[in-house]
Amino acid sequence: MSVDLEKILRPVDTPLQKFPAKYMTLANGQEMVVRQAERDEIPDILPHVEPLMHVERDFYNIVAARLYSELLAYYTYRVQDEYVLVAQIEGELAAIVNGRIVSPDVGMSYHTFSLRRGLRVGAHAFATKMEYHIDILKQKEVLIVAESGIGFRRWMIEYNLEKRFHIPHELGGCPSWSLTKELFDTARNTLVVGRRPVPEHLLEKAKAGILPPSDPPKGPEDLLAATRSMLDSTATSLIEMRTKVGGKKK
Amino acid sequence: MREVYVAGIGITSFTRLEYPLVEIAAYPGLMALRDSGLKKVDHLYVANMGGGRINGQTGLASAVVDHMSLTPAGAETIENGPASGASAIKQGYMAIASGMHDVVMVIGAERMREANPLEATDFVATLTHPQAEYIYGVTLPALAGMFTRLYMEKYGVTARHLAMVAVKNHKNAMDNFFAHLHEDITIEGILDSPEASTNNPYVADPLRFYDVCPVSDGGACLILATAEVMKKINKPLIRLAGVGQATDTHCVHERKDPTELLAVREAARQSFKMAGVKPSDVNVAELHDAFTILEIAESEEVGFFKKGEGHLALEKGETQIGGKIPINTSGGLKAKGHPVGATGVGQAHEIVLQLRGEAGKRQVKNAKVGFTCNFGGFGNNVVCLTFIKEK
């Protein structure tokens, strides 16, 4: 067959500047490296996202499910101009952020997914993502939505995002919020931190491989108690979710 | 008045608990019954602040007493803001000391994380004065921020001192299985590094993220009993020897000197007087550090250090485990967590562990006298307890 089907199905990517890796010291003294993930690293990342598709709390399930599909789309060349950044602490996966470049001026933020709680890893990761769009790719604005209330507080409120409610976001079509260059510049001093270049030994450790997170978010240990806490005596609220998404049955 | 002893203790992890509020209260009660070997109690007090508003459960004690199959024992829910826990212990004390009951169970429980963080902040802000503080958007962190600024101006307390309290308490919590936060933070990470502004952003300046306690779920329980009942229990004899309480103006701005916590001073004085001990006799203390500045201020007001010198003692390491007067060996509210209604009982739980010699790596050697300070509102209702090990 002389028809190159794959060539037809693949979107043509715009050449984009790569994200220059950076590092930062966290509250517990450890150092975190944020770098762009290569396509062939995606299969190493997917197994750490998958278990969270079964954690109902804090909307982890939908964020993980959507992120999984976005990462897979990136890996199989079925999405145009997507990027994936990973944050690692001593090689362990701490956060994943991703997004897409819609046009030279407009970016579409997809997800900010934190696997390490308590060290403001999500805040660092989100700020780094915005730095990529605005400082490095020189875009004018980034369109953002939030699935959970925590995201809403940290981004819409803390960054004072502008409403762009007439523009549907690619995630679910809901009204978008925008981080413009002006807003980003206001927040720059306190929220955008991190240093470059990354010391050799840190970068090497990060590139050597993506290690599993040591304490990722998990579902409730007592499934029945969790269903009771949701005022459910039939025990269906969580258990049903698990069987439907293919998790372990109780 | 009869002497009152601690017959049993129990506690949950102070973290995010996906259990109904009633079960968060019942679990430590179960643990305390097993700890004491007792099967029944005469009365139950349940300390809780958010049950009605956050969890949709009013009359919590009535629900808990049946949930634990302890009916027909009497039960009451005690609400005294963040001092609910110690207030409930005080009620238990009075019930036994007066001769009305022989065995009283005191539980503190809270499930704050059922609400989202914005709702939780709004809810705690209802402690403030409705016309003179609440309408301005004042929250407890705002009051603490204004208090901290005055303290820094008057006594020279710096951001570094506040960070030292947080680091010390986090370190203590690393050895506390029940603590909310097991994060060994460093001064470098939260203050010195170039990334400190993201790691440790301002909440109510000059207070920062790591100066403010987390929002936690949790429960703790103390069973109080008479000397007679204690004869059958094979545990060290820990006596609740002193109970003190005092109040202050509702509005922080109405206080003559807003850097003074007069309610803390008076409640501590009463508690020490009743127990027949001095502040210098105390071997271990749990002070209410919902904000790191409060640990410093309370350590002065209760009498451990002179006013304005608490931060100097902190610098010298006097409040660490192994120091002159270890404070917040459990990790304090900062690292152990602050499930509002449970905190006071949680503090007592830690003191009893210490006096019993069961505190593991956090153990203060030869602890004989322990003290807790449970701070309600913003210093307008404070309950202090003194525990003494008798045998």
Added chain:
Amino acid sequence: MELNIYAYKCKRCGELHYPYKTICKKCGENDHNEFDIVPLPKKGKLLTFTTLYTLPSDYEVVTLALGIVELEDGNRITGQLDIKNPKIGMKVNGKVSVVRKDLYKKHLGMIFYKA
């Protein structure tokens, strides 16, 4: 029309109360409602302040500057600040405006400006 914040003056002993108290804090002798209203002065000095970042959900702004002001007559009041670089001891002037909106109600209180 200029609005005021009112203090309550005990009819028996003259003690001023802000905010309202049912029993006079000085003499404790008053009957119910035995108070006169007295408008609080609007000039004072800033005792302490903070910038609050984690606001209650009613607010759309990102930060809120709050402070405690000691007014000319010795009474103290908590209020919002519209001051760029507040300092302890700064002289301030107050004005009554909307300080909080919840759902449909507007709440009025004191906002302080640099004198």
